[in-house]
Amino acid sequence: MINKKICMVGAFGVGKTSLVARYVRSIFSDKYQTTVGVKIDKKVVQSCGAEVTLVLWDLAGEDALTTVKPAQLKGASGYILVVDGLRRQTLEVAIDLQRRVTEAVGKVPFVCVLNKTDVRETWEVKPADLEPLAAQRWALIETSAKTGAGVGELFQTLTDAMMQEHNATDSTTGAVAG
Amino acid sequence: MSTGPSAREPSSDQGANGDPAGYARLRELLVGPEQARLEELQRRLDDRQLRTEDLSQVIAEAIALRLRRDHALQLALNPLVEDAVRISVARDPSILANTLFPIIGAAVRKSVAHALRGLVESINQTLERSFSLESLKWRIEALRTGKSFGAIVLTHSLRYRVEQVFLIHRETGLLLQHAARADQIVQDSDLVSGMLTAIQDFVRDSFTGAGGQEVETIELGEFNLWVQHGPAATLAAVVSGTPPPELRTLLERTLEQIHSDFAMALSTFKGDTAPFAEAQPLLQGCLLGRGAQTAKRKSRGFFIVAAVVVIALIAAGLFLVVRHQSRWDKLLLRLRSEPGIVLTSAEESWGSYRLTGLRDPLSADPEALIRASGVNPARVTAHWEPYVSLHAKFRAERQFRSEKDALEQQVLRFPLNSAQLGGEQLIRLDDVEAHLVNLQEHAASTGQKFLLEVRGHTDPSGNEDKNASLSEARADAVVKALIDRGISREMLRIVAMGSREPVRRNAAAYLTDLNRRVSFRVVVEAEGAR
Numbered sequence: 001m002i003n004k005k006i007c008m009v010g011a012f013g014v015g016k017t018s019l020v021a022r023y024v025r026s027i028f029s030d031k032y033q034t035t036v037g038v039k040i041d042k043k044v045v046q047s048c049g050a051e052v053t054l055v056l057w058d059l060a061g062e063d064a065l066t067t068v069k070p071a072q073l074k075g076a077s078g079y080i081l082v083v084d085g086l087r088r089q090t091l092e093v094a095i096d097l098q099r100r101v102t103e104a105v106g107k108v109p110f111v112c113v114l115n116k117t118d119v120r121e122t123w124e125v126k127p128a129d130l131e132p133l134a135a136q137r138w139a140l141i142e143t144s145a146k147t148g149a150g151v152g153e154l155f156q157t158l159t160d161a162m163m164q165e166h167n168a169t170d171s172t173t174g175a176v177a178g
Numbered sequence: 179m180s181t182g183p184s185a186r187e188p189s190s191d192q193g194a195n196g197d198p199a200g201y202a203r204l205r206e207l208l209v210g211p212e213q214a215r216l217e218e219l220q221r222r223l224d225d226r227q228l229r230t231e232d233l234s235q236v237i238a239e240a241i242a243l244r245l246r247r248d249h250a251l252q253l254a255l256n257p258l259v260e261d262a263v264r265i266s267v268a269r270d271p272s273i274l275a276n277t278l279f280p281i282i283g284a285a286v287r288k289s290v291a292h293a294l295r296g297l298v299e300s301i302n303q304t305l306e307r308s309f310s311l312e313s314l315k316w317r318i319e320a321l322r323t324g325k326s327f328g329a330i331v332l333t334h335s336l337r338y339r340v341e342q343v344f345l346i347h348r349e350t351g352l353l354l355q356h357a358a359r360a361d362q363i364v365q366d367s368d369l370v371s372g373m374l375t376a377i378q379d380f381v382r383d384s385f386t387g388a389g390g391q392e393v394e395t396i397e398l399g400e401f402n403l404w405v406q407h408g409p410a411a412t413l414a415a416v417v418s419g420t421p422p423p424e425l426r427t428l429l430e431r432t433l434e435q436i437h438s439d440f441a442m443a444l445s446t447f448k449g450d451t452a453p454f455a456e457a458q459p460l461l462q463g464c465l466l467g468r469g470a471q472t473a474k475r476k477s478r479g480f481f482i483v484a485a486v487v488v489i490a491l492i493a494a495g496l497f498l499v500v501r502h503q504s505r506w507d508k509l510l511l512r513l514r515s516e517p518g519i520v521l522t523s524a525e526e527s528w529g530s531y532r533l534t535g536l537r538d539p540l541s542a543d544p545e546a547l548i549r550a551s552g553v554n555p556a557r558v559t560a561h562w563e564p565y566v567s568l569h570a571k572f573r574a575e576r577q578f579r580s581e582k583d584a585l586e587q588q589v590l591r592f593p594l595n596s597a598q599l600g601g602e603q604l605i606r607l608d609d610v611e612a613h614l615v616n617l618q619e620h621a622a623s624t625g626q627k628f629l630l631e632v633r634g635h636t637d638p639s640g641n642e643d644k645n646a647s648l649s650e651a652r653a654d655a656v657v658k659a660l661i662d663r664g665i666s667r668e669m670l671r672i673v674a675m676g677s678r679e680p681v682r683r684n685a686a687a688y689l690t691d692l693n694r695r696v697s698f699r700v701v702v703e704a705e706g707a708r
Contacts, residue, residue, distance in 0.1 A: 001450070001451055001452065002448075002449045002450050003350075003352045003368065003449045003450075004352075004449045005352055005372070005449075025366060025369070027365055027366055027369050028369065032373070036373075036376055036377055036380045037376075038379075038380070040376060041369070042369050052449075053368060055368055055369070055372045057351075057372065069379065069383055071379040071382070071383060072379055074349050074350070075347070075349035075350030075351065077350075077448075077449060166448055166449065
């Protein structure tokens with residue numbers, strides 16, 4: 001069995017927790033996030049013919065007072081950046097976070113989630129804002145916590161990317177060992 | 179015209195086959211640039227300087243790339259680094275010392291604090307346990323089974339139980355392996371493991387700053403969470419009750435074992451937990467202790483049995499001591515009341531006895547008295563100083579004996595071949611009679627009965643048959659004379675000795691006269707029966 005730690009980061013109030021709430025197994029209350037700064041959930045995904053258990057570290061949102069702690073990111077095999085389509089500023093936070101997470105854990109697979117797609121017409125984030133990110137080969141997925149759209153795809157995309165990495169390192173290790 | 183091409187053809191053939199310069203030119207035209215490149219490559223390969231420059235441009239990237247792939251480089255460089263450090267220290271120790279200076283204080287402090295805390299805990303426990311019945315029981319068991327005392331304490335500590343053990347990958351917080359008791363309700367251990375790591379981070383970040391301190395104990399009511407940290411993995415034990423400090427040592431050892439057994443799997447961990455299934459027995463080994471309830475019941479049962487046994491032993495001991503003492507007291511009483519024995523001191527120490535006193539030789543044998551009392555005679559040493567008792571019983575006895583001696587000294591003599599008592603002998607018979615009468619009196623007062631043997635003797639001369647009848651006749655004459663004087667026939671017995679008991683054998687002739695005699699022997703009936 002394969003276990004992977006993934007982190008979910010984003011600005012304060014982008015709807016991280018509610019986005020995954022219906023799709024993960026959780027035994028801890030939301031209070032943990034405000035007290036300890038992180039809440040841990042679990043999601044099992046099938047990928048590359050294996051069962052992968054994702055241990056999801058739902059980190060407290062970034063604002064003026066709270067910043068993501070590198071210690072919490074340590075050992076993550078992948079991460080989810082959450083952006084609130086209604087607030088352009090959250091996209092900037094996400095871009096900044098992506099840079100900092102890369103510093104902390106290196107280049108690992110990630111997915112950038114544009115949340116609240118159910119009210120897309122009122123979005124502050126415009127396609128033009130996303131073009132440079134797409135050019136940098138960011139995986140961009142539109143989701144809605146309300147309707148659940150895109151959430152399954154989000155986990156699948158991230159897990160597939162991580163497993164590709166996993167098998168790549170495995171095979172090279174195998175080759176060296178052989 | 180037709181020859182033209184045919185003439186040109188051979189010439190061109192000739193040019194192709196026979197003109198080296200032409201070939202060289204052709205080759206140059208065809209592979210000239212490649213040739214130059216090959217030569218340039220050759221030059222670069224041969225030139226160390228150039229090769230070094232080339233390598234220097236890519237070496238950093240190459241190392242970074244390889245590090246991402248596997249750990250072969252670390253292994254390969256390990257001896258190099260060790261050697262480099264050694265050389266550096268040998269050349270100038272101050273460089274490394276200065277480099278380590280900022281961290282060495284913290285490391286030493288941490289290590290010393292850890293050691294001191296362990297010491298204090300163990301002193302406390304030792305003081306608590308030193309004199310308890312429980313610890314005595316455990317020490318006996320440790321001696322009996324050959325296990326260490328610590329191990330016995332761990333197995334038997336009555337007030338704790340390890341409910342669950344988590345083996346957690348340190349960096350990711352992912353659960354590597356988990357062991358729990360069968361009766362435990364296990365929350366999702368993956369989540370618990372992650373949250374535990376998160377809480378560790380939280381506590382460390384919030385309260386201890388950047389220092390490398392770790393949460394090692396979390397207490398929550400009757401539950402304790404004991405966390406042991408290693409470089410690559412963390413071992414967390416959920417314990418109910420009050421765990422003994424030996425459990426900490428066990429966790430330390432287990433974690434060290436896991437680090438050594440799974441070194442490769444831990445350093446290359448990418449999320450695959452399968453290799454750690456083999457750590458399950460190690461984790462199971464940490465699920466120690468017993469439920470407080472059952473333990474209490476068991477211990478109460480044990481103590482009841484132990485108490486009964488101890489009380490029985492004490493009672494038996496007391497009984498033996500009391501019985502012994504009463505026998506001893508009775509013996510002393512008996513000795514003190516015994517006529518002819520004066521007990522001057524009786525000492526008792528460590529189960530042996532010492533008696534001193536005075537004893538009349540006629541008194542009862544003290545040895546026999548000791549045997550009769552039930553006291554072991556081997557334990558008694560006695561010293562009796564002889565003395566003469568004036569007790570009435572002994573006075574009569576003594577007089578009886580002196581009369582007996584006097585009587586047995588008496589001898590009546592006869593002429594050759596005669597059984598007639600002469601005049602002088604009749605006077606002696608008076609003495610015999612007087613002694614006999616006295617003896618009868620004393621015998622009456624001491625309660626003894628006796629017979630008087632009247633023994634007739636002859637000298638060795640003559641026929642033995644004749645001698646026998648002559649000796650009998652002599653004894654008979656004396657008996658008759660005594661009966662005439664009023665002595666009861668019943669107490670007299672005639673014994674014909676013939677010449678068997680001469681006064682002195684092979685003596686001179688004049689002495690044989692002395693053999694013609696009658697002698698006396700007092701036979702005390704009580705003595706004869708004994």
